[in-house]
Amino acid sequence: MSKEKxxxxxxxxxxxxxxxxxxxxxxxxxxxxxxxxxxxKQPMTxxxxxxxxxxxxxxxxxxxxTRLFDIPQEISDFYKMYRPSPLVRAYxxxxxxxxxxxxxxxxxxxxxxxxxxxxxxxxxxxxxxKQGLKGVTTETGAGQWGTxxxxxxxxxGLDCKVFMVKCSYEQKPFRxxxxxxxxxxxxPSPSTETAIGRKILAEHPGTTGSLGCAISEAVEVAVSSEGxxxxxxxxxxxxxxxxSVIGLETKAALDKYGEKADIIIGCAGGGSNLGGxxxxxxxxxxxxxxxxxVIAVEPASCPSLTRGVYxxxxxxxxMVCPLAKMYTLGSGFIxxxxxxxxxxxxxxxxxxxxxxxxGLMEARSVEQTKVFEAAEQFARVEGILPAPESSHAIKVAxxxxxxxxxxxxxxxxxxxxxxxxxxxxxxxEKFHNGEMNDYIPTDEELAVYREKLPKIG
Amino acid sequence: MSKEKxxxxxxxxxxxxxxxxxxxxxxxxxxxxxxxxxxxKQPMTxxxxxxxxxxxxxxxxxxxxTRLFDIPQEISDFYKMYRPSPLVRAYxxxxxxxxxxxxxxxxxxxxxxxxxxxxxxxxxxxxxxKQGLKGVTTETGAGQWGTxxxxxxxxxGLDCKVFMVKCSYEQKPFRxxxxxxxxxxxxPSPSTETAIGRKILAEHPGTTGSLGCAISEAVEVAVSSEGxxxxxxxxxxxxxxxxSVIGLETKAALDKYGEKADIIIGCAGGGSNLGGxxxxxxxxxxxxxxxxxVIAVEPASCPSLTRGVYxxxxxxxxMVCPLAKMYTLGSGFIxxxxxxxxxxxxxxxxxxxxxxxxGLMEARSVEQTKVFEAAEQFARVEGILPAPESSHAIKVAxxxxxxxxxxxxxxxxxxxxxxxxxxxxxxxEKFHNGEMNDYIPTDEELAVYREKLPKIG
Numbered sequence: 001m002s003k004e005k006x007x008x009x010x011x012x013x014x015x016x017x018x019x020x021x022x023x024x025x026x027x028x029x030x031x032x033x034x035x036x037x038x039x040x041k042q043p044m045t046x047x048x049x050x051x052x053x054x055x056x057x058x059x060x061x062x063x064x065x066t067r068l069f070d071i072p073q074e075i076s077d078f079y080k081m082y083r084p085s086p087l088v089r090a091y092x093x094x095x096x097x098x099x100x101x102x103x104x105x106x107x108x109x110x111x112x113x114x115x116x117x118x119x120x121x122x123x124x125x126x127x128x129x130k131q132g133l134k135g136v137t138t139e140t141g142a143g144q145w146g147t148x149x150x151x152x153x154x155x156x157g158l159d160c161k162v163f164m165v166k167c168s169y170e171q172k173p174f175r176x177x178x179x180x181x182x183x184x185x186x187x188p189s190p191s192t193e194t195a196i197g198r199k200i201l202a203e204h205p206g207t208t209g210s211l212g213c214a215i216s217e218a219v220e221v222a223v224s225s226e227g228x229x230x231x232x233x234x235x236x237x238x239x240x241x242x243x244s245v246i247g248l249e250t251k252a253a254l255d256k257y258g259e260k261a262d263i264i265i266g267c268a269g270g271g272s273n274l275g276g277x278x279x280x281x282x283x284x285x286x287x288x289x290x291x292x293x294v295i296a297v298e299p300a301s302c303p304s305l306t307r308g309v310y311x312x313x314x315x316x317x318x319m320v321c322p323l324a325k326m327y328t329l330g331s332g333f334i335x336x337x338x339x340x341x342x343x344x345x346x347x348x349x350x351x352x353x354x355x356x357x358x359g360l361m362e363a364r365s366v367e368q369t370k371v372f373e374a375a376e377q378f379a380r381v382e383g384i385l386p387a388p389e390s391s392h393a394i395k396v397a398x399x400x401x402x403x404x405x406x407x408x409x410x411x412x413x414x415x416x417x418x419x420x421x422x423x424x425x426x427x428x429e430k431f432h433n434g435e436m437n438d439y440i441p442t443d444e445e446l447a448v449y450r451e452k453l454p455k456i457g
Numbered sequence: 458m459s460k461e462k463x464x465x466x467x468x469x470x471x472x473x474x475x476x477x478x479x480x481x482x483x484x485x486x487x488x489x490x491x492x493x494x495x496x497x498k499q500p501m502t503x504x505x506x507x508x509x510x511x512x513x514x515x516x517x518x519x520x521x522x523t524r525l526f527d528i529p530q531e532i533s534d535f536y537k538m539y540r541p542s543p544l545v546r547a548y549x550x551x552x553x554x555x556x557x558x559x560x561x562x563x564x565x566x567x568x569x570x571x572x573x574x575x576x577x578x579x580x581x582x583x584x585x586x587k588q589g590l591k592g593v594t595t596e597t598g599a600g601q602w603g604t605x606x607x608x609x610x611x612x613x614g615l616d617c618k619v620f621m622v623k624c625s626y627e628q629k630p631f632r633x634x635x636x637x638x639x640x641x642x643x644x645p646s647p648s649t650e651t652a653i654g655r656k657i658l659a660e661h662p663g664t665t666g667s668l669g670c671a672i673s674e675a676v677e678v679a680v681s682s683e684g685x686x687x688x689x690x691x692x693x694x695x696x697x698x699x700x701s702v703i704g705l706e707t708k709a710a711l712d713k714y715g716e717k718a719d720i721i722i723g724c725a726g727g728g729s730n731l732g733g734x735x736x737x738x739x740x741x742x743x744x745x746x747x748x749x750x751v752i753a754v755e756p757a758s759c760p761s762l763t764r765g766v767y768x769x770x771x772x773x774x775x776m777v778c779p780l781a782k783m784y785t786l787g788s789g790f791i792x793x794x795x796x797x798x799x800x801x802x803x804x805x806x807x808x809x810x811x812x813x814x815x816g817l818m819e820a821r822s823v824e825q826t827k828v829f830e831a832a833e834q835f836a837r838v839e840g841i842l843p844a845p846e847s848s849h850a851i852k853v854a855x856x857x858x859x860x861x862x863x864x865x866x867x868x869x870x871x872x873x874x875x876x877x878x879x880x881x882x883x884x885x886e887k888f889h890n891g892e893m894n895d896y897i898p899t900d901e902e903l904a905v906y907r908e909k910l911p912k913i914g
Contacts (some may be wrong), residue, residue, distance in 0.1 A: 112877070
């Protein structure tokens with residue numbers, strides 16, 4: 001409790017770092033629904049998936065019964081360059097809010113990619129290298145995933161081809177330059193380099209792109225190039241598996257100081273951070289060993305959990321990827337370019353969708369201006385300039401801490417601070433200039449895309 | 458020695474963090490020369506200095522006999538938000554270079570200001586607040602100091618007015634935006650807001666500014682505004698005192714693992730990082746308890762130690778500040794705007810100048826392209842995207858490690874990685890595009906400014 005007892009920042013020793021990733025699906029009674037082949041509507045086989053993904057990652061993707069996967073030594077060594085990440089006790093924020101709540105955040109921004117994305121990037125690059133591939137393709141939205149993958153590929157000597165959502169490409173030239181430091185090639189999406197890109201450009205000439213569209217392009221290039229596979233930074237089971245390192249470290253750090261979380265909060269775009277952060281806690285909840293409130297926070301401009309439907313849908317705009325059962329707004333939904341964060345994906349990880357559908361998790365959507373207000377409040381007392389994505393979690397953590405102030409409850413709130421906002425200063429500038437857009441899609445707009453969902457089962 | 462024994466990153470416990478700053482001057486036989494009043498040419502008194510600086514900081518500035526200054530609790534608490542900083546064992550760089558040398562770097566970039574500057578900023582803001590001031594003024598070059606001071610002022614609720622060297626202001630709009638997050642006002646220098654700014658603009662209409670010029674403006678505003686003082690991020694004794702926290706942590710971390718440094722390397726602009734990093738090591742050297750090679754690295758475009766003279770000079774272009782005895786290129790020297798790093802100051806801290814003059818320290822100058830080559834090599838193996846300033850130290854650390862490879866010596870090299878390069882991507886872009894400028898001033902150019910040095914004693 002006292003400042004003497006719990007440090008501002010809890011760093012685990014290297015020897016305390018997780019040796020395995022935890023596969024949350026193994027403890028789920030209702031397993032996430034399988035990916036379907038879009039042509040046959042049958043579950044994707046390992047053989048089919050291996051045209052797109054590395055063999056080892058296909059195994060991880062399909063395995064919903066093995067609880068622990070060993071982290072290979074090469075990946076552990078790389079993790080040690082930037083992990084363990086600190087679990088920070090937000091003493092200054094608590095004092096500012098005058099809340100009896102104890103607030104912790106797991107800060108994943110202390111690496112050059114600026115976010116948690118590196119945790120899965122290095123794993124995926126490792127398996128690609130191990131398989132003897134030449135390179136990988138991917139998409140990136142806000143640019144964090146692309147940067148992370150560039151770093152990982154540079155480390156293992158793999159070629160890296162990134163399709164970057166056009167509006168981010170234009171708003172964030174420096175992101176592209178960082179990827180260049182690590183030797184990646186970066187193409188704004190939609191591009192004329194792929195058939196699907198050309199098709200989308202013909203249909204929507206002025207489009208600023210979307211993650212779903214960039215995914216289609218990256219997959220097309222991967223399957224049509226010798227020695228290449230596609231890698232994805234979120235949504236997939238394998239990504240959540242790798243990201244479990246966040247939650248495992250968080251829990252180990254809390255356990256070390258005898259602290260127990262009451263509320264766990266994370267921002268949710270495709271679900272990579274939230275899925276990783278909550279994994280071991282949700283595991284305990286599923287096994288009936290402990291209870292936690294888990295809150296997913298999404299932007300009001302792209303509200304897949306709070307306003308989407310739970311159905312099979314395409315993961316990409318071009319409909320070249322398998323179908324996933326998830327909370328979705330429809331694969332044709334292209335979120336407002338005015339939203340600054342990277343949480344602009346039409347769907348949500350199948351695992352998180354199933355947990356949400358089973359009532360094991362809450363969801364909340366927040367508007368952009370409120371998010372930046374929380375971000376600035378946080379930056380001024382805790383020092384760290386947060387990414388807009390992470391600031392969604394900050395907003396709800398502050399809301400929950402203020403509720404504790406009203407009720408007098410001394411709850412322990414843990415949230416994921418996924419990254420830094422150094423490459424989001426155009427958005428901060430808009431916020432300072434009062435030019436931020438709080439656009440929320442209407443029910444009518446959402447209905448248009450919902451009606452186009454594929455009809456399955 | 459083995460990976461098992463020494464972790465990739467050594468984090469001290471909070472309880473192992475320094476409780477005091479170490480005043481290197483107390484152990485120097487030849488003390489740094491006192492600041493002189495430019496009018497009387499007599500040593501500046503505490504009374505005179507207190508028109509410009511906070512009272513407590515004046516005491517620290519003038520005290521060359523007290524060895525330790527307690528770090529106040531409020532500053533310790535703030536330090537705990539981002540310190541201890543990691544001492545990183547560069548296993549991956551060692552492996553890449555195939556050197557028998559052991560390489561460590563003290564990484565000061567894991568805070569939002571992106572550099573070590575916050576260590577002194579929070580101290581100076583604290584003493585300003587304690588004295589009941591309304592606010593402070595300062596200058597910033599590359600922007601790291603201005604950001605750090607903005608954060609510190611925001612924390613203590615002080616007004617913060619920053620004069621930013623014009624070429625950086627234009628090249629780094631996002632830096633300005635970060636300062637805005639923390640509520641600071643930022644003015645490009647030279648500006649029309651001050652008499653000295655107007656004078657410089659009249660004499661050099663196309664000037665891109667310099668640190669010396671921005672200092673003049675900030676001092677003018679401080680002394681002419683009620684309740685304001687001036688604060689400086691480098692050069693001064695007080696700054697080196699606060700920055701000793703870097704070296705104290707570094708030494709404590711090495712001691713903890715039984716490691717002894719052979720060579721200590723730091724980049725040097727005004728000397729804040731180098732002076733802090735080497736403090737406890739140089740203390741041992743001065744007391745005859747141990748020996749170390751210390752190497753200051755400066756840009757070939759602004760070579761104050763390697764090509765300057767040791768003489769009294771003005772600290773600022775406008776000649777409103779006291780005179781300091783230092784290695785200097787002349788206060789009229791305005792370094793090439795093509796140099797990307799923040800090491801663009803015409804002089805060097807009096808303390809470091811005296812140590813250099815006494816033969817206790819070496820100096821080396823390096824050209825910009827070589828610095829960026831080293832930066833990129835480092836980024837690709839160690840993950841961290843380094844600031845151009847820090848990369849000067851990386852370049853020489855690599856050179857020394859390669860010498861060890863030739864000789865087979867297993868030396869322990871420690872260098873200061875002062876910050877991250879997230880706001881230097883325009884420079885990285887120039888480097889990638891082959892547009893980097895390696896301009897080095899000619900002897901004739903340097904002679905022009907040398908002849909204008911004030912004639913003292």
